[in-house]
Amino acid sequence: MSIFIDYIDEVTAYLPTLRQLQYLVAVHDEGHFGRGAEACFVTQSTLSAGVQELEKLLGTKLVERSRQAIRFTPLGKEIVERARRVLREAEEIAGLAQAAGKPLTAELSMGVIPTIAPFLLPRVLPDLRKAYPELKLYLREETSQQACDALHRGSLDCVLLALPFPCGDVDSETLFDDELLLALRAKEAEAFPSEVPPAAIHNSDLLLLEDGHCLTDHSLAACGRRAPDSAMLGTSLHTLVQMVDNGMGLTLVPQMAVDAGILDGTSLVSRRLAADNAARQIALIWRRRSPREKEFRLLAETLRESAGQLNGG
Numbered sequence: 001m002s003i004f005i006d007y008i009d010e011v012t013a014y015l016p017t018l019r020q021l022q023y024l025v026a027v028h029d030e031g032h033f034g035r036g037a038e039a040c041f042v043t044q045s046t047l048s049a050g051v052q053e054l055e056k057l058l059g060t061k062l063v064e065r066s067r068q069a070i071r072f073t074p075l076g077k078e079i080v081e082r083a084r085r086v087l088r089e090a091e092e093i094a095g096l097a098q099a100a101g102k103p104l105t106a107e108l109s110m111g112v113i114p115t116i117a118p119f120l121l122p123r124v125l126p127d128l129r130k131a132y133p134e135l136k137l138y139l140r141e142e143t144s145q146q147a148c149d150a151l152h153r154g155s156l157d158c159v160l161l162a163l164p165f166p167c168g169d170v171d172s173e174t175l176f177d178d179e180l181l182l183a184l185r186a187k188e189a190e191a192f193p194s195e196v197p198p199a200a201i202h203n204s205d206l207l208l209l210e211d212g213h214c215l216t217d218h219s220l221a222a223c224g225r226r227a228p229d230s231a232m233l234g235t236s237l238h239t240l241v242q243m244v245d246n247g248m249g250l251t252l253v254p255q256m257a258v259d260a261g262i263l264d265g266t267s268l269v270s271r272r273l274a275a276d277n278a279a280r281q282i283a284l285i286w287r288r289r290s291p292r293e294k295e296f297r298l299l300a301e302t303l304r305e306s307a308g309q310l311n312g313g
Contacts, residue, residue: 088154111147173300
């Protein structure tokens with residue numbers, strides 16, 4: 001028995017700690033020891049010492065340091081990716097214990113895409129805070145692709161996303177359908193019927209968001225296009241609205257944005273599209289097999305009920 005215990009102690013002594021792995025991942029993500037230390041809420045000397053201890057423990061160089069920049073070795077890059085998985089699993093162990101107690105009372109990091117965040121969150125968060133006052137909800141606004149990447153890295157627990165969008169191995173709960181409406185200047189709307197057929201929209205007139213936003217793909221699908229012809233791309237939905245208001249073309253805006261007043265103060269009106277797929281699905285997504293799945297489904301139910309009340313559902 002004593003020999004077995006001694007063997008376990010010896011193996012444990014050569015295992016990296018979660019803190020060391022966290023420091024290594026932070027340096028990789030930030031590309032800088034100082035910014036990595038800030039992300040971990042420690043001093044730069046503490047983080048640097050932790051990475052050096054990890055390298056000594058593993059007996060190999062992971063980060064090449066110079067005055068100009070830092071560069072990860074090939075093995076260092078591979079260890080970073082494995083460290084992400086280890087840290088994510090550790091976080092999910094903690095989440096499993098929290099979820100086994102009272103649901104939605106711990107910390108939760110949720111990503112929200114820019115074409116949802118300013119229009120939906122102000123309407124549903126008061127109900128969520130009332131229903132779960134102990135929930136510590138951290139919100140991060142990112143494009144669809146950035147949010148999906150952060151979800152799989154473990155930086156986010158769940159994401160409010162518009163589907164369809166390829167986000168990898170995830171589970172989801174649909175909250176509601178959000179219709180896409182054509183936004184155009186009132187004086188130009190006279191030339192269109194009350195429901196506009198996609199064929200009536202010229203490719204060169206259609207203004208879209210930059211790559212990384214799922215609304216771009218949804219708009220193209222609703223209009224029956226595969227790729228944008230216009231070189232005019234907006235950085236945000238509000239920017240697109242201003243471009244249209246200045247006579248630069250047409251764009252599609254979600255119903256939730258119109259309901260929230262995005263066209264107020266402009267000369268724009270909205271028209272429905274005569275298309276079967278002129279809508280997107282608002283959904284909450286999370287990593288498949290997450291131990292917090294029950295919590296996420298409960299969160300989705302709460303958000304769905306709150307949005308339904310606001311929409312008269």
